[in-house]
Amino acid sequence: MQAPAKASGLSGVKYIIAIASGKGGVGKSTTTANLALALQAQGMKVGVLDADIYGPSQGMMLGIPSGTRPQPVGDNGMKPVIVHGLQVMSISLMIDENTPMVWRGPMASGALQQLVTQTQWENLDFLLIDMPPGTGDIQLTLAQKVAVDGAVIVTTPQDIALLDAKRGIEMFRKVDIPVLGIVENMSTHICSQCGHEEHIFGAGGGERIARDYDTELLGCLPLTLEICQQADSGNPTVAADPDGAVSLIYGDIAKQLMSKVERQSGSAAKVPQINIVED
Ligand SMILES: Nc1ncnc2c1ncn2[C@@H]1O[C@H](COP(=O)(O)OP(=O)(O)OP(=O)(O)O)[C@@H](O)[C@H]1O
Numbered sequence: 001m002q003a004p005a006k007a008s009g010l011s012g013v014k015y016i017i018a019i020a021s022g023k024g025g026v027g028k029s030t031t032t033a034n035l036a037l038a039l040q041a042q043g044m045k046v047g048v049l050d051a052d053i054y055g056p057s058q059g060m061m062l063g064i065p066s067g068t069r070p071q072p073v074g075d076n077g078m079k080p081v082i083v084h085g086l087q088v089m090s091i092s093l094m095i096d097e098n099t100p101m102v103w104r105g106p107m108a109s110g111a112l113q114q115l116v117t118q119t120q121w122e123n124l125d126f127l128l129i130d131m132p133p134g135t136g137d138i139q140l141t142l143a144q145k146v147a148v149d150g151a152v153i154v155t156t157p158q159d160i161a162l163l164d165a166k167r168g169i170e171m172f173r174k175v176d177i178p179v180l181g182i183v184e185n186m187s188t189h190i191c192s193q194c195g196h197e198e199h200i201f202g203a204g205g206g207e208r209i210a211r212d213y214d215t216e217l218l219g220c221l222p223l224t225l226e227i228c229q230q231a232d233s234g235n236p237t238v239a240a241d242p243d244g245a246v247s248l249i250y251g252d253i254a255k256q257l258m259s260k261v262e263r264q265s266g267s268a269a270k271v272p273q274i275n276i277v278e279d
Pocket residue numbers: 021023024025026027028029030031052055057133185186221222223224225227228229231232
């Protein structure tokens with residue numbers, strides 16, 4: 001597939017998509033890693049920026065060996081680390097993993113902005129930003145300063161997560177960043193023994209908020225042992241089992257994102273017309 005044509009405000013990057021959640025622990029990082037791999041499987045060049053300063057987990061999820069540091073370039077640039085074919089930058093590559101991070105708002109915003117602007121992304125179609133959970137100043141500043149093209153909101157079906165997801169949608173609306181859609185994670189539980197599927201956290205929540213906020217439900221991922229084990233061992237499902245049912249769901253979401261950003265940037269309208277004229 002061809003990447004939609006357009007340039008973001010960031011050098012070397014066409015599209016920037018923020019993967020966000022109002023609430024922590026709903027699977028935002030797992031979704032980011034798998035969607036990055038799914039976009040790559042569609043032929044896109046993809047980067048991941050782990051901006052989750054309170055719990056950076058892309059290093060672990062993508063299997064970056066502990067102690068890896070980005071290679072410096074010039075006075076204040078750095079190259080992203082390449083893993084699974086993705087260009088990856090994370091705050092965890094800059095600090096000692098065992099040091100607890102106590103960031104005050106302006107400090108965190110500054111560090112994140114530096115991370116985005118000083119990383120020398122190379123020829124990316126998509127940069128996915130794994131946002132810090134929540135809807136405070138840090139998230140708002142980041143979303144505005146890095147010219148985000150669209151946001152994907154990850155939620156679980158519980159009421160409390162849905163309430164926070166609504167806050168997330170409203171935050172992006174406030175700063176005129178289009179919400180590309182909702183991913184409902186841990187939508188159903190699939191028993192690893194018998195395969196029985198159950199809506200243990202409630203049903204239809206993602207669909208409801210998508211409707212209420214005039215956006216779309218991009219897809220629903222089940223709660224499975226494989227997603228958890230594969231993500232937590234550095235080999236996310238789309239890499240570990242590319243033809244499996246779960247990878248197909250991520251693949252479908254990736255395709256929707258590609259066509260949404262294309263439609264949004266209007267590049268479809270710029271396709272040259274061929275007129276056939278009879279002599
Ligand atoms: N669909 C799923 N099925 C099973 N386990 C999952 C699923 N999605 C995520 N997990 C697991 O849940 C845990 C939390 O996921 P993750 O770190 O992606 O959440 P998060 O929203 O990014 O959290 P945080 O807010 O702390 O950054 C991880 O151990 C992950 O492997």
